Amino acid sequence: MVSPKDVKCEQVWPEISNYLEGDVDPGLRAAMDEHFHTCQKCKAVLEGTRNVIQLYSDERMIEVPAGFGRRLERRLVQGARVRSRGWSTWSAWLVPVAALVLIAGGVRIANSSTVAHPLQTEHAQPGRDIPPDMLVIVSTGAKDFHVPGCGVIHNKDTERTLTAKEAIHQGYVPCVRCMRRYLQTAEVERTALEIEADISPDSDDDGVRARR
Amino acid sequence: MAEPNLVLNNPGSDTTREQDVIARVQRGQTELFYELVRPYERRVFAAALAILRNETDAEDVAQEAMLKALANIRQFRAESRFSTWLIQITVNEALMRRRRERTVVMEGIDDRRDDEGEYTPRDFADWREIPSEALERKEVRQKLAEALATLDRKYREVFVLRDMEQLNIQETAEMLGISVASVKTRLLRARLMLRDLLAGGWERGWFSRLPFEKGSKPW
Secondary structure, three states, X not given: OOOHHHOOHHHHXXXXXXXXXXXXXXXXXXXXXXXXXXXXXXXXXXXXXXHHHHHHOOHHXXXXXXXXXXXXHXXXXXHHHHHHHHHHHHHHHHHHHHHHHHHHHHHHHHHHOOOOOOOOXXXXXXXXXXXXXXXXXXXXXXXXXXXXXXXXXXXXXXXXXXXXXXXXXXXXXXXXXXXXXXXXXXXXXXXXXXXXXXXXXXXXXXXXXXOO | XXXXXXXXXXXXXXXXXXXXXXXXXXXXXXXXXXXXXXXXXXXXXXHHHHHHOOHHHHHHHHHHHHHHHHHOHHHOOOOOOHHHHHHHHHHHHXXXXXXXXXXXXXXXXXXXXXXXXOOOOOOOOOOOOOOHHHHHOHHHXXXXXXXXXXXXXXXXXXXXXXXXXXXXXXXXXXXXXXXHHHHHXXXXXXXXXXXXXXXXXXXXXXXXXXXXXXXXXXX
């Protein structure tokens, strides 16, 4: 226990801050309380210090430059947009990439398995709504069939004409250039849209994440 | 969708509401973020200014810090106060800026002095209280700000974080990377020095020069 008589001014000053924090032990606190009753000098130091804390802790003491809030808001809005754009950029890349991965996976499956995949590369598509009796051109060493006059027919000296039904039966696939209108591009587009819709913006901080 | 005109003017009075908005921002409603930080924007600026002592740099750092807070909002955990989290990011950003720009060289000599050694108050005249109402006057605020600006960096930083930002001693120590004992020592010195500065100013009559009506007290 500290006796008030034992406390000198030089011992009080170093503890004034802790006293105001409520961070002195009860014995010292009681001794300091007593000292402040009898010592005007230390009381003046205590009151002044308390006043300083009270003044500077006032919200009005924190002043910001004119327009600070407006500029901060603008910067944050821009920052939020950039993050959003970053996401859009990623998703814009992800959609075709994801579609290609899906398609490539389909090709691998088609090449390594006897199970036909409904969606393959454009080159491997059987086509859709091709008139079975449509006359098409095939050539030796090529895998595509063409409409007559197509500019990408290889080995023209081995050309032969047959119906589309026959060409398909023999394993030929529609030319991606001249038979484009019959290819299942709609299927590819639909799949890409499905992938896009399934990608969540609820991603981690630095990138994006697909749910599947 | 975002709620229009969402205002959080009174932090602390509605912690649940603040937590709800934080959760929404964490889920991607980033347009709400400014409303979330607006109640603390002044404190964020003050923290940056205490470290950098330059308003332009402090504002830039405050903006950068808030952008970082937005980018890392998912890392915020409710066990700490949101305001403390924002100030922590700001202090880190300001300290990094100062290290990068080596401004410490400009005022670093004094920082090498030992914290130990007692500070003796200079002015023992009866303290004439400066009431809070006086802060309505820009001149008074300006004088107090000038007094604070005269403190050495290490005292100013601790004082601002503890007494102006209302962080506790432990938080102040952690943010500045110093011991609790150092915080207490620096805080004591900062408070006593400010008291002396303001008491001296008072005696020299800087309040009396303010444009108050003749014969009346300013408060």
